[in-house]
Amino acid sequence: xxxxxxxxxxxxxxxxxxxxxxxxxxxxxxxxxxxxxxxxxxxxxxxxxxxxxxxxxxxxxxxxxxxxxxxxxxxxx
Numbered sequence: 001x002x003x004x005x006x007x008x009x010x011x012x013x014x015x016x017x018x019x020x021x022x023x024x025x026x027x028x029x030x031x032x033x034x035x036x037x038x039x040x041x042x043x044x045x046x047x048x049x050x051x052x053x054x055x056x057x058x059x060x061x062x063x064x065x066x067x068x069x070x071x072x073x074x075x076x077x
Contacts, residue, residue, distance in 0.1 A: 030069050035061035041068070 031052040034042035037060075044066045046052040052063035 029066050031063050032066045033061050034064050035059070037061065041066060044068070 028047045029044045031046040031049050032038075032042035032044040033046065033052055033055055034040065035056075042061075042064070043055075046055070046063070049063060055061075056063055
């Protein structure tokens with residue numbers, strides 16, 4: 001009985017730890033810092049265009065939409 005409870009508690013802890021990561025990743029990569037130094041698609045860690053522009057400021061880089069986000073299949077409702 002104790003082993004079953006411990007197993008269920010461990011499983012619940014792992015699931016709780018993984019759930020926020022999947023949600024955060026889906027929205028934090030909409031824009032990519034691109035340019036000669038970054039290649040294509042670039043550094044895609046920005047949730048907003050303004051965040052990307054702030055990182056590109058003063059460099060020869062520019063911001064573009066993440067191709068994985070732009071060309072992803074939309075869910076049908």
